[in-house]
Amino acid sequence: MNLFNIQEKNKNNMANLEKSKILVVDDKPENLDVLIDYLDKFGLTIFVARNGEEAIQLATKIMPDIILLDVIMPGIDGFQTCHHLKENENTREIPVIFMTALSDKKVKGFKVGGVDYVTKPLQHEEVLARIRAHITIRFQQKKLEKQNEDLLQLNQEKNDFLGMVSHDLKNPLNNILGIADLLNSSIQDKERKLLRLIEANSKRMLELITELLDINRIESGKRDLSLQKIELTALLFESVYRHRMPAEKKQIQLHFEQTDKNCYLYADRTAITQIFDNLISNAVKYSPFDKHINIRLFQSEKVVRCEIQDEGQGITKQDQQKIFAKFARLSARPTDGENSTGLGLSIVKKLVESMDGHVWAESEGKNKGSLFIVEFPR
Known part of the structure; x- marks a missing residue:
């Protein structure tokens, strides 16, 4: 980092400091006056509360950037005050720095939500340094939150x-x-x-x-799922049958195997059908002529599992990392000029995960065929 960047960073830190509101909470005025005079020199806006109850009310009203909080006070002490502040949604994110002469109380301060502490008697330079550090952190957090909100808005x-x-x-x-x-x-x-x-x-x-x-x-969360008890064997058989004609065009044989006659699952019928259709269509598109595609359905007490295995071009290790991404550019291509939007597998993954399932692909490499597996919990 060059000298100009360092100067600019320091200038920004000072600008953030001058805009900041500090709430100092201490029941002894003699502990506050010298500290307040010192902090005031740096352009900080200082507010004072004499006890925990007053601090809670004032914090809600002024929303300070930092709270300097004494531990031992009449009424509710500093730890209880911090606990109340952290329970309030409006003041929860305000950083609290404890001021204490009791070294054994530091851990308790962190447990109730404090971010730092300074020991009494106070060293003014140390207090300012810690205030500056936490204001900078707070400023960057707010900046990131704003950027995240802007990105979410742009995405919407x-x-x-x-x-x-x-x-x-x-x-x-x-x-x-x-x-x-x-x-x-x-x-x-x-x-x-x-x-x-x-x-x-x-x-x-x-x-x-x-x-x-x-x-x-x-x-965008606009596709509502209607979960109901459905029988998967018939749905999968129908999907296999729908792809019989494009498979026969390439002399591809579709084989459907099942371990049980009936296989029930609570799921969205339309989504399950779309998952099966996309995976079988994908297998047909990327399989060469005169090959076999095996579709298997299993069930156990805990899961339902569907496997679709082809003898096609396989998946390289590099492609396996991005195969379910939108518009992913993969090395494999449809073998008979079929259309591929680059969205089918991404849709499959999102639909499967929306029903608490998992989908993944396995392949030993290029020209070694592919195995797509879908599992749903029962």
Whole structure:
């Protein structure tokens, strides 16, 4: 750090100090006068309370940046006063520095919420140094809290904008697909090829928009889950059946294995269906021609477990670190030109975790196949 930066830092610290309000609590005026005169020289605004009850009332009113609190006072002592301050939501975060001549009371001060202590007789330079240190910490905490609030607000605005734009794009795309379907039966082969290109790209955009809307609803807490007792075997079988045609197109065989006839779980039916569909679709997309995909369902007293294992391109160690991230760029690619939005696995993870489940992927490496596992507690 160069001399200019040091000077700027010291200047900022002094500026923070001059804006600060200090509440000094002591029942003996002779202990306060010299200290107050000393602190006043540095531009601090000093408030005085003579006992614990007065300190609690005054702190709530003025909201000081630091409280210097004597331990031994009539009525409620410093420890009780600090306890009351920490129980109050409005004064809980105000740093309390104890002033005490009793060395054995230091630990108790920390236990009731104090952040520091100075020993009596007071060394004024030490008191100022500790005040400055804790004001700086407090200032940085407030700054970080404000930055965090701003980031949360920006993220919410981004989600709102994304939801609005995606929703507004979805209807025109549906119209394009509807018109393309009507025209398809009344045009020549050359135009039909162009129309199919329009239709394929429109479907690709619609899939991306649908998943953007979906993940936006999940992240913003707008997707409500309806937990009910559902039978997973039938749901998983239906999902396997829905993917039979794209699998057959690539000569991929889907095998569904189950250990028990019925497998029940309290979960959201729509979310579970979407999880199964995304994982099986992903396995089909990334599997080469003429391979096998095994889908297994197990249950025990504590968990329900679904496994989807393919013979595809596998997952590199680097990709395993980011495979469930949004828009992750992975080394593997769909094997027959299928569309991939980069959001499917991220949606799976968020849906699984929203129902207290866990999902992960295992692979021995590139071209060694992949195993996706989903577990839910029972």
